[in-house]
Amino acid sequence: MISEKMRPMIAGSSVIRAMFEEGIKMAAIYGKENVYDFSLGNPNVPAPDCVRQAILDIVNGEDPVMVHGYMPNAGYEDVRRAVADSLNRRFGMDYGPENIIMTVGAASGLNDILKTILDPGDEVLVFAPFFGEYGSYVGNYDGKLVIVPPDTDTFQPNLEEMEKRIGAKTKALIVNNPNNPSGVVYSEETIRRMAEILERKSREIGHPILVISDEPYRELVYDGVQVPYIPKFYKDTVVVYSYSKSLSLPGERIGYLAISRQVTDWEDVAAAATIAHRILGSVNAPSLMQRVIMRCVDATTDIQVYDRNRMLLYGSLKEYGFQCMKPEGAFYLFVKSPDEDEARFCQVCKEHRILVVPGSSFACPGYVRIAYCVSYEQIERSLPAFQEVAKAYGLL
Ligand code: PLP
Numbered sequence: 001m002i003s004e005k006m007r008p009m010i011a012g013s014s015v016i017r018a019m020f021e022e023g024i025k026m027a028a029i030y031g032k033e034n035v036y037d038f039s040l041g042n043p044n045v046p047a048p049d050c051v052r053q054a055i056l057d058i059v060n061g062e063d064p065v066m067v068h069g070y071m072p073n074a075g076y077e078d079v080r081r082a083v084a085d086s087l088n089r090r091f092g093m094d095y096g097p098e099n100i101i102m103t104v105g106a107a108s109g110l111n112d113i114l115k116t117i118l119d120p121g122d123e124v125l126v127f128a129p130f131f132g133e134y135g136s137y138v139g140n141y142d143g144k145l146v147i148v149p150p151d152t153d154t155f156q157p158n159l160e161e162m163e164k165r166i167g168a169k170t171k172a173l174i175v176n177n178p179n180n181p182s183g184v185v186y187s188e189e190t191i192r193r194m195a196e197i198l199e200r201k202s203r204e205i206g207h208p209i210l211v212i213s214d215e216p217y218r219e220l221v222y223d224g225v226q227v228p229y230i231p232k233f234y235k236d237t238v239v240v241y242s243y244s245k246s247l248s249l250p251g252e253r254i255g256y257l258a259i260s261r262q263v264t265d266w267e268d269v270a271a272a273a274t275i276a277h278r279i280l281g282s283v284n285a286p287s288l289m290q291r292v293i294m295r296c297v298d299a300t301t302d303i304q305v306y307d308r309n310r311m312l313l314y315g316s317l318k319e320y321g322f323q324c325m326k327p328e329g330a331f332y333l334f335v336k337s338p339d340e341d342e343a344r345f346c347q348v349c350k351e352h353r354i355l356v357v358p359g360s361s362f363a364c365p366g367y368v369r370i371a372y373c374v375s376y377e378q379i380e381r382s383l384p385a386f387q388e389v390a391k392a393y394g395l396l
Helices: 006-012 014-030 049-061 077-091 105-117 133-140 159-164 188-205 266-279 287-295 303-319 342-351 376-392
Strands: 100-103 123-127 144-148 170-176 210-214 237-242 255-259 332-336 367-371
Touching (some): 006 133, 077 287, 100 105, 105 133, 105 170, 105 210, 105 237, 105 255, 105 266, 159 188, 170 188, 255 266, 342 367, 342 376
Antiparallel strands (some): 100 255, 237 255, 332 367
């Protein structure tokens, strides 16, 4: 019954699904507290108080017909204005409500903008390692994902390799900063150099290359690190944002697209993305959550919780002899597999009841991703198991 196009997608998604099911089975056997599941990027910090208060105020105080009704497909105008004003204050932009489209999280924003720009066979560049769903999203519109290999010394984008892959078919580049899975924040210097190359190459190929800046982790940064706002450096940039991580609302599905006036043909792009949002079936972003965003537009999560986890896990793994970059953002550690076969390393971890995701799921074999958006106590409890794994590989 299912389409030929869906078959490889089922096969491709089985690694994480199998791990998820394995985690449930293991918890039933060993007890939930004895299984150290670091596989999912599901925030463990509750949404900030202002979210709960906003929901109560809206449900008790706003017109229920309005709160639960249809609205313009791009979202409520007052909400879009609040988002635009916040971005203008924070990044010195000149967005108005007409530049913002409320979306059903980043996944929906990415699909909207890809549907807006892609013709079959168009190419979308992405820097490895990257969030594996991009491949499916680009494939939805018969685009071709072109992977730029990683620079595993720094995990900054490999710009020389990017340049080599730009050609007449290149339509866009997806940039995810702070990065899932590496935890690295791409520096201003890197973004400037990237912008120079893209401008030059856009002239050469005769059409603009759109940067799709996927930034659900923008607010999750440590040690005062700054995340460059790409539209300030490269005009043809559309920002895809999500409140899944910054407000711990992944199940509520809320985010936005920001299409600035500097983007080539921005009015057409915004009109097409709004239609894409409707015809992909989302119609409009969840109404109640839009009203919440209006009231919590500048709220963020308690970053201290993730920072404490980061320091404990990073410090301990380094002490046990594992190699990894100190993450500057998001809530992931990307650890070099001490086994040449990273799948076997994941299996050894699993034998010690530790669940981690193989780097090949992010187009970066030889590494594993550890999501530390879990309780501090889970990390503490898992440390002896990590020590055992380190001993098994002669690191300790
Ligand atoms: N982009 C990246 C890099 C992500 O890590 C995720 C989710 O983990 C998403 C997009 C999708 O986020 P959302 O829940 O807002 O759809």
